[in-house]
Amino acid sequence: MKHILLGDEAIAQGAIDAGLSGVYAYPGTPSTEITEYIQLSENKCPRGIFCQWATNEKTAMEAALGMSYMGKRALVCMKHVGMNVCADAFVNSAITGVNGGLVVVAADDPSMHSSQNEQDSRFYAKFALIPCLEPSNQQEAYNMVQYGFDLSEKMHVPVLLRVTTRMAHSRAVVNTADEPARQNELSMPADPKHFILLPAFAKRNYADLLKAQPLFTLASEQSGHNQYTRGTDPTRAIVACGIALNYVEEAAVADGASILKITQYPLPLALIRQMVNDGVRDILVAEEGQPVVEELLRGLVPSEITIRGRLTDDLPRMGELSPDCFQNGKSEMSNGKCEMSNDKSQMAKLVLPGRPPSMCQGCGHRDMYTALNEVAREYDAPRIFGDIGCYTLGALSPFHAIHSCVEMGASVTMAKGAADAGQYPAYAVIGDSTFTHSGMTGLLDCANCNADVVILISDNLTTGMTGGQDSAGTGKLERICMAMGIPEEHVRVVVPLAKNMDEMKAVIREETNYHGTSVIIARRECIQTLKRKARK
Amino acid sequence: MKNDIILAGVGGQGILSIATVIGQAALTEGWYLKQAEVHGMSQRGGEVQSHLRISTEPIHSDLIPQGKADLILSLEPLEALRYVPWLAPDGCVITSSVPFLNIPDYPEIGEVHAAVKALPRHILLDTDALVKEVNAPVQAANMVLLGAAIPMLGIELEIVKEALQKVFARKSEAIVQTNIRALEAGYAYACK
Structure with a gap:
């Protein structure tokens, strides 16, 4: 059958057709559409493929390894920086080896269209000493998933499938199988000790992995892919x-x-x-x-x-x-922002202003930042540590609100470190999905020493930046914060709307003046998911 | 036969629907196709572009080299100008004349229109007026623009209509008909 598929969708269809039993992923551009495609496919024609979003890439990788342990084929998908989050599980899964086929998809983002760095996931495959596949077009992407699962089961190691933005987010006509292959039956690993990485066992496993290296090279020479x-x-x-x-x-x-x-x-x-x-x-x-x-x-x-x-x-x-x-030989990278230096008539005269992305009109993050900025201004040298999501755009005009954005969850722990160093007031701004991804453990650190920080969870009830996927903590945030040890009276909830501005400011001021860890949850649904529901 | 098209606009304007319809039409014709698009952060009111290549011969790159695009199809005049370095010497720019004003330093609109008009081959059309004429909402402006491009696509109007129907199949018949009216309005404008 012929379909027009995104590279991501070709990978997803390839996995379904290879007899996939579970996909484990946390949303991240440019990898999100792989899991979304499988979710949609499950809605239309259920094959019992597990496809619910994971809390982060580490839980995703571990759950996939568990499914592989049981003999079934599992896929893990993430953007390149997600590899850092799951690195412990990923690298060690090469040492345990696999039972059912395990394919890990890393979608790299050179040019940083929607990322903080350009790290190349091929290093991770080399680091973990496992095979890596890098398709050159969408058809190969489709075919290579099947090959990857076969190779994984034959070599007893996970296989990394590396794509980049341009492959993930480009469509082409792909020929697919008429029928998906049968899913693997449940089966225990032939040698269950392989999964127990006590040093004595791990040494033996590692020796096996080193011994297998020439076989991986041989596969690279004989598969026809090279x-x-x-x-x-x-x-x-x-x-x-x-x-x-x-x-x-x-x-x-x-x-x-x-x-x-x-x-x-x-x-x-x-x-x-x-x-x-x-x-x-x-x-x-x-x-x-x-x-x-x-x-x-x-x-x-x-x-x-x-x-x-x-x-x-x-x-x-x-x-x-x-x-x-x-x-052009040594051409400068243009990224679609080429200098208008050529003599295309009138063009040279006109300066084309950029049109940077911005938070949507009517977005709750905007009201949260307005209130926070106004209160923060009442203090000398406030510091606001930001995080990864739409609200990172709070760094730009008109808010200029945040002083940092590093990686998932860093707002909470950087605010803590700054407070430890003597900074007051120290704020963290983090989204609901980023909070459950990697902010919760940082909050426990804060609570355990009652760090003098105010954590603002800007809760839009979704994973907004990547297009509105389910967020792991929806409906649970207050209880999570209290369970971490934040006193109930310092877990505050506000609704970020212009009409609530005075109340929001009062709450932020009170918690700033409290010298201990407090959490303010600013909760209002993402304007995009709200619009989408209204259209249905 | 090949057509290298740069689609441009502002996030949310609907350039990807244009690409989907052209893609479906190309599939019907048995053509090769590659279409690179931008997701993620670029969607939030920022500039959005997509490289769409259709051809009777196999296509190598997902990206169009500079100076090789046959067509720039834009829902916003300033955004059309942004990709002029990609335009082939005999390439054509088809753009809506309606500015999307969400930046403080937007140039004087007369200058933007003049720059489009100075290009050797161009169609500058008021998509908002055209959708109103056929009683369609502004969201159908993208189909007006697509209609205006049909004479240069090398694909028949009827094939594009069928593709539109397929792509919009999940929507109501009324929405499909509205979009077809918008498509025809754009087509008629370009044929004038």
């Missing part, structure tokens, strides 16, 4: 990884050079040797993200061979690639 095509001028070669291959082909820059297509790791040593034996003198490495392959190749080929890429300024060191990077 291909070496000798050019008419084999003294030059382009090593093109994942979707970078498309840009190389689009720009038609090969001009007789050999092409080594890389979509499976570890690197296919036999194909690299072939390229060297064909007399290559100059290699251009085209890869999306960080110069992973470029660095590895330096240790693999004789030093007299020139290796060019992101480290040598032949391609931009940061940002995602585009066909223009190859056509």
Whole structure:
């Protein structure tokens, strides 16, 4: 069957068709649509695939490992920084090994369209010593999920599937199977001790994992995913990884050079040797993200061979690639914000102002910031520690409210650290979903030393930034905060509306003047989810 | 036959629906297609763009190289100008003339229109007026714009209509008909 699918949707359909039993994920751009697609598919045609959102990437990874332990196929999806959150479980799942197939999807975001950094998840696969797949188009993404599950079960390790924004969020026609494969039956691991990482057992497992490395390389050489095509001028070669291959082909820059297509790791040593034996003198490495392959190749080929890429300024060191990077040689990354320097008539005269994203009109975060800013101004040098979500836009005009935004949950613990250092007043602003993702443990730290902080949970009853997914703490936040040890009288709830401004300010002022840990929950439904419900 | 199209607008205006309908039509025609879109933070009232490529030959890149777009299709005139570096020398800009004013430093609208009119091939159309003429809500402005692009798409009006019906199948028949009227209004405007 032919469908137009996003890369994310192709992965989801591929997983369903591979006999998936559970998808575990926390929403994060550009990975969210994988899980959403499976949820929608379950609504239409239930196959009993578990597909409820997880509280964070770590709980997702662990639950998936549990499902794999029971012999079933499980998928874990996250954005690249989610890999940091689940790293403990991820790296150790390579040591325990798997029973049912386990595929971990990491969606990287070079150019930081909606992220804080450009980390390249291929490092994680190398770090954990497991195979990594990097499809170059949507059809390959679909096919590779099936292959990934098979490989995972054959090699008894999790497999990382790495995509980037441009693959995740681009549509193409994909040919899919007519019928999904049967799901695995429940089965216990052949050697249950493999899952007990006592040092004595872990050492044995780790030795097994090291022994399996040549098998992973062999798979990379023989699966057909990596291909070496000798050019008419084999003294030059382009090593093109994942979707970078498309840009190389689009720009038609090969001009007789050999092409080594890389979509499976570890690197296919036999194909690299072939390229060297064909007399290559100059290699251009085209890869999306960080110069992973470029660095590895330096240790693999004789030093007299020139290796060019992101480290040598032949391609931009940061940002995602585009066909223009190859056509213009050393082109600056444009990110759709190209300078209007060309002589397109009137254009040069007109300065085009940017149109940055902003919080929606009518959004409760706006009223929360208005109240907080007005109260904070009554004190000398207040500090407001922000977090990850729509409300991060409170850093921009007109609010200029927050002084930090680092990673999920950092608002709570940074405010605590600042208060420990003597800062007063110290505020944290965190959304409901981010709070349950990674803020709760920080709140326990605050409560245990009664840190002099005010934690504002801006509760819009959803995971807003990623499009309105269920939020794990909805209806439970007051009880969670009290259970953490915050006295009931310092767990306050306000409704962020202009008409409640005086009350909101009074509550914030009272809790600022209380020298201990307090939580203010500003609760009003996300304007987007509200509109969507109204339309139904 | 190929068509490299940049779709532009402001988050929430409905450029992705245009892409979905063209994509469906291309699928009916058995064409190849690639469409890169922006999700996440860019949706919140910010600039939004999508690269849509349809072709009878296989397509390599999800992104259109600069200077190669056949068409810029924009729901907002300033946003149309933002992507002019992607336009091919003989490419065409089709844009709504209606500004979306959510930034303090929006240039004088006359200058924006003049810059569009200075492009060798362009259609500047008042999508708001056109939807009103056919008694459709402003949300259907995207289908007016799509209608105006049909003569340059290389796909017949009827095929696009069918695609629209498929894409909007889950909505009520009244909504489908409203959008078809908007599509036809745009088409008639471009054919004039």
